[in-house]
Amino acid sequence: MLRTHTNGELNITHKGTEVKLCGWIQRSRDLGGMTFVDLRDRYGITQLTFNMEVNANLCEQIRALGRETVIAVSGKVEERSNKNAKMPTGDIEIIVDEIQVLNKAKTPPFTIEDHSDGGDELRMKYRYLDLRRDCVRKNLELRHRIGIETRNYLNDLNFIEIETPFLIKSTPEGARDFIVPSRMNPGEFYALPQSPQSYKQLLMVSGFDRYFQIVRCFRDEDLRADRQPEFTQIDCEMSFVTQEDILDTFEALAIYLFKKIKGITIDKLARMTYADAMKYYGSDKPDTRFGMRFIELTNQVQNHGFSVFDQAELVAGICVEACSEYTRKQLDELTDFVKRPQVGAQGLVYIKCNTDGTYKSSIDKFYSSDQLQSIALTCQAKAGDLILILAGNRNKTQKALGELRLEMGNRLNLRNPNTFSLLWVVDFPLLEWDEDCKRFFAMHHPFTAPKPEDQNMLETDPGKVRANAYDMVINGVEVGGGSIRIHDRELQKRMFKALSFTEEEAQKQFGFLMDAFEYGAPPHGGIAFGFDRLCSLFGGADSIRDFIAFPKNNSGRDVMSDAPSTVSEVQLKELALSLKK
RNA sequence: GGUUCGGUAGUUCAGUUGGUUAGAAUACAUGCCUGUCACGCAUGGGGUCGCGAGUUCGAGUCUCGUCCGGACCGCCA
Numbered sequence: 001m002l003r004t005h006t007n008g009e010l011n012i013t014h015k016g017t018e019v020k021l022c023g024w025i026q027r028s029r030d031l032g033g034m035t036f037v038d039l040r041d042r043y044g045i046t047q048l049t050f051n052m053e054v055n056a057n058l059c060e061q062i063r064a065l066g067r068e069t070v071i072a073v074s075g076k077v078e079e080r081s082n083k084n085a086k087m088p089t090g091d092i093e094i095i096v097d098e099i100q101v102l103n104k105a106k107t108p109p110f111t112i113e114d115h116s117d118g119g120d121e122l123r124m125k126y127r128y129l130d131l132r133r134d135c136v137r138k139n140l141e142l143r144h145r146i147g148i149e150t151r152n153y154l155n156d157l158n159f160i161e162i163e164t165p166f167l168i169k170s171t172p173e174g175a176r177d178f179i180v181p182s183r184m185n186p187g188e189f190y191a192l193p194q195s196p197q198s199y200k201q202l203l204m205v206s207g208f209d210r211y212f213q214i215v216r217c218f219r220d221e222d223l224r225a226d227r228q229p230e231f232t233q234i235d236c237e238m239s240f241v242t243q244e245d246i247l248d249t250f251e252a253l254a255i256y257l258f259k260k261i262k263g264i265t266i267d268k269l270a271r272m273t274y275a276d277a278m279k280y281y282g283s284d285k286p287d288t289r290f291g292m293r294f295i296e297l298t299n300q301v302q303n304h305g306f307s308v309f310d311q312a313e314l315v316a317g318i319c320v321e322a323c324s325e326y327t328r329k330q331l332d333e334l335t336d337f338v339k340r341p342q343v344g345a346q347g348l349v350y351i352k353c354n355t356d357g358t359y360k361s362s363i364d365k366f367y368s369s370d371q372l373q374s375i376a377l378t379c380q381a382k383a384g385d386l387i388l389i390l391a392g393n394r395n396k397t398q399k400a401l402g403e404l405r406l407e408m409g410n411r412l413n414l415r416n417p418n419t420f421s422l423l424w425v426v427d428f429p430l431l432e433w434d435e436d437c438k439r440f441f442a443m444h445h446p447f448t449a450p451k452p453e454d455q456n457m458l459e460t461d462p463g464k465v466r467a468n469a470y471d472m473v474i475n476g477v478e479v480g481g482g483s484i485r486i487h488d489r490e491l492q493k494r495m496f497k498a499l500s501f502t503e504e505e506a507q508k509q510f511g512f513l514m515d516a517f518e519y520g521a522p523p524h525g526g527i528a529f530g531f532d533r534l535c536s537l538f539g540g541a542d543s544i545r546d547f548i549a550f551p552k553n554n555s556g557r558d559v560m561s562d563a564p565s566t567v568s569e570v571q572l573k574e575l576a577l578s579l580k581k
Numbered sequence: 582g583g584u585u586c587g588g589u590a591g592u593u594c595a596g597u598u599g600g601u602u603a604g605a606a607u608a609c610a611u612g613c614c615u616g617u618c619a620c621g622c623a624u625g626g627g628g629u630c631g632c633g634a635g636u637u638c639g640a641g642u643c644u645c646g647u648c649c650g651g652a653c654c655g656c657c658a
Contacts, residue, residue, distance in 0.1 A: 027619085029620055030620090031615055032613070034616065035615095035617090036616080036617050036618065036620090045618095047617090047618070052615075067608095081616060086618085109608095111592080111607080111608070116593095117592045117606095117608075119651095121650055174657085174658035175656085195658095219657060223657095224652085224657085225652075340584075341585090342654045343654090432658090443658070447658095555649095
């Protein structure tokens, strides 16, 4: 046996014990007569002590070893004369009598510490070293615990985990598929699943009325800090349920996880309709940790000669508390912010509600002091507040004001990663009009059930139909989404028709599912949580990358292994593929 | 496909209106040091300033192109 204990467990009660320890040399402190070495493993750090007077040979031996060398030592646990209260093993040290070098290490390109001197790119290239760092390892441990607790919770409710295939049929709806050529079927391709959607619905038809799977999903779209080409979902489906049952079951899961993992008590989740989310926050995933809801001003401000407002479909503002002292420079910064192409506003109007009761605005020329006061009243602005107003096309203005609201939240530190605000956004539209393709697309996916009371509009006014679809939003992050599914072949047919599918196309792509609906499909619905996002949220981070052991970079590359890469002519030939020169 | 920021020592960064030999910290190496725990002190090595072209007497610095990386928009049912 190479080790009797880990480096995190020894304490004063082990005093006098002969132990064997293994690990990596974190750091050594050579004081001349004595040398101290921090030995590290997954569990912690234990100090090894070497004394020139006691064993000069051993001292010389340990001094010759660089950091990250893997060693095994044997020795005796002793009480330290100078204790270190900052570490769990700080009361003891090991008086080493034998060292075995298990493997030498080159000097690592960055320091293996919480505040490493390595940049992101370098850390990703040497990810196996990066993962030795405490803070990164803890993220993966957190991920593990969230996974275990999720399984415990769902298992207790009779959910069973069933694996579904990774090599499946490609469908053109939704995100781009990752495509896998089939050697045995030349010219034909599998796709990697964007989600196990069809399979979990088929499992409902099979009678597995409570299914879940913590499963990898694949989407060939551009990446973001919170988007990877392969990511993990907690994928769930239930039969014989209403939307209410699903919301109850899975908000209880979220509450359970917050309690178990973070020790935080969360009350029942608020519900907000999609329409309200857009109207008050300009986003279908509002960050409700802070207020600053939109106030519509269109009617109030029009017809006073300010053409920007007069021509706007929507004029709306937010009231920023205690910022009337903002300088010209700060306001210019905000104007630049909203004018960035990513935000897309034409300009920014401000009204300062000065503490002396006067008003100063960028539209003084068009509005009297009384009129500014009445706008301030509508916005419920107090003396000392700042009102920021955008105007223009309804959708664009909502979106831009939503971005501005988040920016102000950031500037005013209202987005504390350690406070959590959870809500359901419900009543999403079923369909979304695409101007380029001149057709409707499913906002969620084509199997989402319309609300029964809206079904009759499916043919007459499809854009108005609301869906039995819902998202769980935490701190402005969409952590999960789902819907009640269509389980009736006729309704599914009408849905495909609304999506401009011909019967042949629908049959070719989803015939297996619609066929299944004819053999006794129970009413069902489900939800899928973004597991990586949930982990990053619990870990208080914006990026999901540090919660994934081996993530891809911005351009979808694994910089460590340098995937993707070219393949040999032989491989291409076997797959009956040729590359365009 | 687009916007934007960045690329200088092993690493993280600084580098003024273009101007002598490109700096700091840290890491590394060597020496000294018996209670350190971010040990301390001293000395030393370490640079194709991403790459290419251009402007200039002169480019790390300016211009254009290109490659790489980050954030974002589009995209992500």
